[in-house]
Amino acid sequence: MGNEHYIAITDFCISHNISSKFILELHDYGLIELISMEKTRYIPLQQLPRAEKILRLYSDLEINLEGIAVINHLLDRIEKMQDEIIFLKNKLHLYEE
Amino acid sequence: MEFIDYYKVLDLDKGASQSDIKKAYRKLARKYHPDINPNNKEAEKKFKEINEAHMVLSNPENRKKYDQYGKDWQHAEEFEKAKKSRQYSYGPQSSGSSQGYSGQDFSDFFESMFGGSQNFGGRGRVKFRGQDLNASLQLHIRDVYTSHKRTLTINNKKIRLNIPAGIENGQTIKISGHGGPGQQGGPNGDLYISFTIINDTPFKRDGNNLYTTVNLDLYKAVLGGDITVDSFEGQVKLKVKPETQNGTKVKLKGKGFPVYKKEGQFGDLYITYNIVVPTKLSPKEKELFSELATLKKHA
Numbered sequence: 001m002g003n004e005h006y007i008a009i010t011d012f013c014i015s016h017n018i019s020s021k022f023i024l025e026l027h028d029y030g031l032i033e034l035i036s037m038e039k040t041r042y043i044p045l046q047q048l049p050r051a052e053k054i055l056r057l058y059s060d061l062e063i064n065l066e067g068i069a070v071i072n073h074l075l076d077r078i079e080k081m082q083d084e085i086i087f088l089k090n091k092l093h094l095y096e097e
Numbered sequence: 098m099e100f101i102d103y104y105k106v107l108d109l110d111k112g113a114s115q116s117d118i119k120k121a122y123r124k125l126a127r128k129y130h131p132d133i134n135p136n137n138k139e140a141e142k143k144f145k146e147i148n149e150a151h152m153v154l155s156n157p158e159n160r161k162k163y164d165q166y167g168k169d170w171q172h173a174e175e176f177e178k179a180k181k182s183r184q185y186s187y188g189p190q191s192s193g194s195s196q197g198y199s200g201q202d203f204s205d206f207f208e209s210m211f212g213g214s215q216n217f218g219g220r221g222r223v224k225f226r227g228q229d230l231n232a233s234l235q236l237h238i239r240d241v242y243t244s245h246k247r248t249l250t251i252n253n254k255k256i257r258l259n260i261p262a263g264i265e266n267g268q269t270i271k272i273s274g275h276g277g278p279g280q281q282g283g284p285n286g287d288l289y290i291s292f293t294i295i296n297d298t299p300f301k302r303d304g305n306n307l308y309t310t311v312n313l314d315l316y317k318a319v320l321g322g323d324i325t326v327d328s329f330e331g332q333v334k335l336k337v338k339p340e341t342q343n344g345t346k347v348k349l350k351g352k353g354f355p356v357y358k359k360e361g362q363f364g365d366l367y368i369t370y371n372i373v374v375p376t377k378l379s380p381k382e383k384e385l386f387s388e389l390a391t392l393k394k395h396a
Binding site: 048049052053056057060061062063071075079083086087089090091094 | 123126127130132133135226265266267268271273274284287301302303304308
């Protein structure tokens with residue numbers, strides 16, 4: 001995978017006007033994944049929406065990282081349940097026909 | 098244009114302190130924030146109302162104006178004129194129409210009194226994420242059998258979309274950053290696309306598996322033999338075992354629907370045999386069937 005699949009922490013922090021310490025803290029809390037390449041730390045691109053959502057929750061709602069971790073966990077569960085509802089609805093539809 | 102009681106929106110009394118306003122805003126914003134309530138239009142609407150109320154009431158100068166003109170909003174026009182005359186000295190940044198979240202999402206009442214969020218300088222951090230957009234796309238089941246690219250026009254903007262094979266009916270995918278534009282440095286919203294999959298094929302789909310019924314003539318069911326059945330990829334040759342019973346299910350591994358986002362992986366195709374009993378028998382056929390019946394009775 002080339003560098004186009006990652007964004008350097010420094011670039012991300014500049015564009016969002018935050019300190020890189022905050023991103024490292026998110027990583028320590030297990031909220032986002034980071035990877036290291038040649039002494040630079042990167043955020044994988046697929047993690048970007050998650051990282052941005054965390055920033056919004058942190059800055060808009062002033063929720064601390066523990067709270068964000070709980071919210072993320074519950075939102076993941078809701079998403080899984082919604083997928084399951086769709087799956088079951090489709091299954092039910094199969095037997096209703 | 099209706100008067101909006103911002104105090105009521107935040108569930109506050111007129112005499113609420115700045116700390117009360119902050120507390121009320123935080124409480125409601127946490128409840129209705131779009132990130133906490135994905136795909137919830139009601140929550141999104143409520144969040145916008147709360148934001149609007151907070152933008153007005155948390156700024157003492159604007160709160161004063163609101164308290165003064167709010168009830169009697171017909172005077173807002175005069176107020177607007179006076180405000181505009183002051184704006185000219187602010188330079189080009191404070192003029193112009195508001196965009197994205199503010200342009201579309203503030204109430205007419207708010208726009209009339211305050212002219213959009215750009216006239217708010219009192220609050221330090223007013224970054225707003227753009228609005229999430231929802232779109233629906235109807236596809237035929239054959240369209241989602243293979244991954245393909247499609248160009249959608251959403252809000253006069255063309256978006257090239259890769260539609261992965263195996264999308265489910267009712268599934269929603271999120272295209273990050275393709276929603277409404279962010280405001281004052283805020284990120285763009287996301288675009289949510291819900292898929293409706295039309296299936297008018299003889300195949301019923303359950304997740305990645307496909308189900309179909311194949312008619313089998315009595316003779317092949319009794320004696321066995323080769324048949325050709327339709328699958329999504331074309332025709333498949335199949336061996337029928339002798340003495341196959343009506344309703345027998347056969348699994349064709351890997352001949353089902355593609356697994357979503359797992360290239361090269363497929364579900365299975367289940368075939369149920371429906372044995373067709375011959376009709377309009379000739380006298381000779383009837384005679385032979387009677388002979389068979391007699392043989393069976395004495396066996």
